[in-house]
Amino acid sequence: MVRGHAPPERGSGQERPRRGRRIPEATVARLPVYLRSLVELSGSQTATVSSERLAELAGVNAAKVRKDLSYLGSYGTRGVGYDVEYLLYQVSRELGLTHDWPVVIVGVGNLGAALANYGGFGERGFPVVALVDADPAKVGQRVGDLEIHHLDDLPGLVREHGIAIGIIATPASVAQAVADRLVAAGITSILNFAPTVLSVPAGALLRKVDLALELQILSFYRQQVGAADSA
Amino acid sequence: MVRGHAPPERGSGQERPRRGRRIPEATVARLPVYLRSLVELSGSQTATVSSERLAELAGVNAAKVRKDLSYLGSYGTRGVGYDVEYLLYQVSRELGLTHDWPVVIVGVGNLGAALANYGGFGERGFPVVALVDADPAKVGQRVGDLEIHHLDDLPGLVREHGIAIGIIATPASVAQAVADRLVAAGITSILNFAPTVLSVPAGALLRKVDLALELQILSFYRQQVGAADSA
DNA sequence: TCCTGTGAATGTCTTCACAGCC
DNA sequence: GGCTGTGAAGACATTCACAGGA
Numbered sequence: 148m149v150r151g152h153a154p155p156e157r158g159s160g161q162e163r164p165r166r167g168r169r170i171p172e173a174t175v176a177r178l179p180v181y182l183r184s185l186v187e188l189s190g191s192q193t194a195t196v197s198s199e200r201l202a203e204l205a206g207v208n209a210a211k212v213r214k215d216l217s218y219l220g221s222y223g224t225r226g227v228g229y230d231v232e233y234l235l236y237q238v239s240r241e242l243g244l245t246h247d248w249p250v251v252i253v254g255v256g257n258l259g260a261a262l263a264n265y266g267g268f269g270e271r272g273f274p275v276v277a278l279v280d281a282d283p284a285k286v287g288q289r290v291g292d293l294e295i296h297h298l299d300d301l302p303g304l305v306r307e308h309g310i311a312i313g314i315i316a317t318p319a320s321v322a323q324a325v326a327d328r329l330v331a332a333g334i335t336s337i338l339n340f341a342p343t344v345l346s347v348p349a350g351a352l353l354r355k356v357d358l359a360l361e362l363q364i365l366s367f368y369r370q371q372v373g374a375a376d377s378a
Numbered sequence: 379m380v381r382g383h384a385p386p387e388r389g390s391g392q393e394r395p396r397r398g399r400r401i402p403e404a405t406v407a408r409l410p411v412y413l414r415s416l417v418e419l420s421g422s423q424t425a426t427v428s429s430e431r432l433a434e435l436a437g438v439n440a441a442k443v444r445k446d447l448s449y450l451g452s453y454g455t456r457g458v459g460y461d462v463e464y465l466l467y468q469v470s471r472e473l474g475l476t477h478d479w480p481v482v483i484v485g486v487g488n489l490g491a492a493l494a495n496y497g498g499f500g501e502r503g504f505p506v507v508a509l510v511d512a513d514p515a516k517v518g519q520r521v522g523d524l525e526i527h528h529l530d531d532l533p534g535l536v537r538e539h540g541i542a543i544g545i546i547a548t549p550a551s552v553a554q555a556v557a558d559r560l561v562a563a564g565i566t567s568i569l570n571f572a573p574t575v576l577s578v579p580a581g582a583l584l585r586k587v588d589l590a591l592e593l594q595i596l597s598f599y600r601q602q603v604g605a606a607d608s609a
Numbered sequence: 610t611c612c613t614g615t616g617a618a619t620g621t622c623t624t625c626a627c628a629g630c631c
Numbered sequence: 632g633g634c635t636g637t638g639a640a641g642a643c644a645t646t647c648a649c650a651g652g653a
Contacts, residue, residue, distance in 0.1 A: 155599050156437070173644060179594040183573060197612065206387075206575035209612095210646055217614055225613045226653045242594050243601035250593070261492025262589070267573060271590040272597075312596060336596045342414060342498060344437035352599050354592050358493070359502040361585050362481070363410040363473050365543060365567045366503075368386050368583050370474030404622060428634065440634095441624055448636055456635045457631040 155336075155352040170241075174215045178242055180205045181212070185235040197228040244272045249310045251277040251334070253325050254317030255285055255295050258340060262316055263290045276308040281321070298325070301332040312336045319343035326353075386567075386583035401472070405446045409473055411436045412443070416466040428459040475503045482508040482541045482565070484556050485548030486516055486526050489571060493547055494521045507539040512552070529556070532563040543567045550574035557584075 154172040184204035188196055198216075202209040216222060216229070219241055223229045239245055250273045252259050262268070263275055278290055281298045288295050296304060304310060313329040315322050315337060322341035329337055335351040340358070347353045385403040415435035419427055429447075433440040447453060447460070450472050454460045470476055481504045483490050493499070494506055509521055512529045519526050527535060535541060544560040546553050546568060553572035560568055566582040571589070578584045 155596055171644070175595060175598050176591075178598070179588070179591040180575070182594070184575075199612085204575065206577070208646080210648095211644095213613060214615080214645080221614070223613050224653065225651070226611045228612070241598070243597040244594065248593070248597055257492050257495040257497075261488050264488040265589065266488075267590050268593065271594070273590065273593045311600070312593060336600050338592055338596060344411070344415075344435065346437070350603070352596055354596055356587060356589065356592055357410070358496065358587065359498050359504065360407075360410040361569055361587055362479070362499065362504045362543060363413070363475065363502070364406060365386055365569060365583055365585055366474040366479055367406050367409065367472065369542070369567050372581070402622070430634085439624080441626095442622095444635060445623080445637080452636070454635050455631065456629070457633045459634065 155354045156347070168218060170218045174218055177205065177207065177211070177215055178238055180207075181215070182235070182238045182242065182244075185231055185238060188231045189235055193231055195224075195228040196231055196234075198223070201229070247272050247274055248312055248336075249274055249276040249308050250312045250314060251275075251279060251301070251304060251308075251310045252314045252316055253279045253298065253301075253329065254315060254341075255280045255288075255290060256316065256318075259314075259316035260290050262314060262340075263293060273312065277304045277310060279304070281317075298328065301328060305332045305334060310334060312338065315339045315341050315345075317341055386585045387578070399449060401449045405449055408436070408438065408442075408446055409469055411438075412446070413466070413469045413473065413475075416462055416469060419462045420466055424462055426455075426459040427462055427465075429454075432460070478503050478505055479542040479567075480505055480507040480539050481543045481545060482506075482510060482532070482535060482539075483545045483547055484510045484529065484532075484560065485546060485572075486511045486519075486521060487547065487549075490545075490547035491521050493545060493571075494524065504543065508535045508541060510535070512548075529559065532559060536563045536565060541565060543569065546570045546572050546576075548572055 154175065181201065184201055187204065198209040198212040202212045205212065219237055222234055222237055250268060252263055252275055255263065255278050263278055268275055275293070278293050278295045279298050279301055280286065280295050283297065285295050286297045311334070313334040315325050317325050319341045322339060322343050323345055326337055326345045326347055330347060330351050337347065337351065337353045339345050339353060339355040342357050342359065345353060385406065412432065415432055418435065429440040429443040433443045436443065450468055453465055453468055481499060483494050483506055486494065486509050494509055499506055506524070509524050509526045510529050510532055511517065511526050514528065516526050517528045544565040546556050548556050550572045553570060553574050554576055557568055557576045557578055561578060561582050568578065568582065568584050570576055570584060570586040573588050573590065576584060
């Protein structure tokens, strides 16, 4: 199950520049899940893993694992399985995770502050290196190790820290304006938590996480089955 | 663009009970986006809307809007468009959002506390009515309006508040155990923020949000285009 | 013998294009 | 005339089933 998510939108008017083989979107969305499983296996000193076992860990079926991995190349050994460390490296490389990508969070309200404190980003290669807010009252305050800067300082921060990705955690009403400023500051990869549709110019990448949307989808499927009282 | 997400996993071994027409998963994932757009239109006193305009607001194309809405029924008027209020009601009803669904958050660390304070859930029909943690040191503390209860109190809280949905915001290591306890307490709709694969019994619904995964997907597409320096 | 890698078959989603109705 | 609703075509994703190499 779990097909995963759509690819980032990209500003209109341009074809995907395929260099060599193209990896389907659905596969791309599963690669991080395989990566997580491989990190676990690596930690438990497992040398090789079969598609069956990896499928179990990732919550998909074995055929899908084999098909997905075959898009990256022939990294397995017939009759044996996949070498965990080697595959781990290949998946990391394919995802562009051989080095870190510094992140700025824009909007330090409840959600922004929580994301800033959430260790999961840094652990997985996306250190939060700057916080930015448009509210002068917040500028200068600290959240964890970081001081909050003003939105106007964005271009300088981007240059200084080599920021690659911007996370929008503002109210929906200002999210488009923030996205525009991120792009103007040279950030072309954006993750949007504001519950609104954004548009970005060609060449920029945009993904979204809508927290309430997930609950609404749960609600739909819950009512489909009627009042299912399992347990 | 933006196809959206996969449906919740459901415990294996059972067919979807279709009552009348079946709505594709991809469509279900877009309904909340249409809903949001319709709420906006309703707020701005707009009486009718064309598929073209709704598509623009939702960030999809018009053909998709028409196809999606046609699964709900023939609620539009040819030559005119859709009545905003009527469509708003129909989409709400289809999503099971004609009444609220109380939510419990399990795990009140950084992320859990932020989600508890995040107003977006309550606004959109999912009031957070209880907080639960396994750490005795946290029990009794308050976050916003709510006191933190012990995980052991879950069954009582579920009964008392009529809780329908559980949000897991614990470390990955304990997420499966928490899921089991949620199900045992009678909660069969779960949203998992822990970065791990969970399994639930038949009849239970599970969706996940993996925050770092989204960044990893961005990373993949960024490196695909090379160092695209747009702006 | 075992498990990968992959064409072929099947299933699902999107887009097209236009009939049908207001 | 204008816009919805929908079959049909096309694109995409998943699953099957087995050839092929260790």
